[in-house]
Amino acid sequence: VKSGMTAAVDLGDVTRGEAGSLVLTPTGDSAPVVAALRVVRGKGDDQESAFIPATRPVGARATVADNRAKGSTLSLTAPGAAGTVKVTASAGTEGGTPVTKTYTVKGGTTMSVRPPVPAGLKGSYALTVEQVSGGEVYGSRMLDVPDADVPGVPMFTVQTLPDDRGTVSVPHADQDLSVLQK
Incomplete structure (x- = not known):
């Protein structure tokens, strides 16, 4: 990609309908690059697109709102070493009980799972993904x-x-009632 220019690459059906990830690695003289991926589903006039920006790892905690009992899919990728994440589904917007599930992603793979759904879910809910151990995990x-x-x-x-x-981080604090006596 030339400096100040945009380049597009058609990857075709590289994932063959399976979940996958695209890892960009600099070669030679590296320079900052902004990247995004366009995903197209459907055929002919019945197509829809989604745009996915480059992203950082899940890290300490990542959250996504507006999940549904049906239709939500979580993709987790461990490009290096295997990593383990804890996924918590909050109570629903109109009721339900939170639930947590742990997933281990093998190194160099992407896994696609239906996320946990709160028991007795009513409405939509949020998912929180937390790194537990191992290598970096990316998610969508x-x-x-x-x-x-x-x-x-x-x-x-x-x-x-x-x-x-x-x-x-929350700083340590001690109780001091003498401030009330002044």
Whole structure:
């Protein structure tokens, strides 16, 4: 890719309908590159596209909202060493009990799973993915929802799961009632 230019590469049916990941590795003199992937599903006039930006690993915690009992798919990738993540499904927006499941992703592979669904789910729910051990794990969630207005078109979206940096250190504090006496 020339500096200041955009290049597109058609990968064809490289994954043959299976979950997969694209890892870009610099060669020779490396320079920063911005990358994204366009995924197309369907045929002819009945096509839908999703755009997936490059992303960071799951890290300490990544979260994605608006999951459904049907139609949510979680893809997890461990490009190096095997890694283990804990996936927690929150209570639903209108009720349900949270549930947690642990997944181990073999090194150099991508696995696609139906995420856990809260018991007694009512409404939609959030998924939280946390790195437990091993090598870095990258993740994304695909939401596939039929569109009643356009039958036959596979409506979907894909959201990456980078560390949301929502975990913060809380400083140690001691109780001091003398401040109330001044």
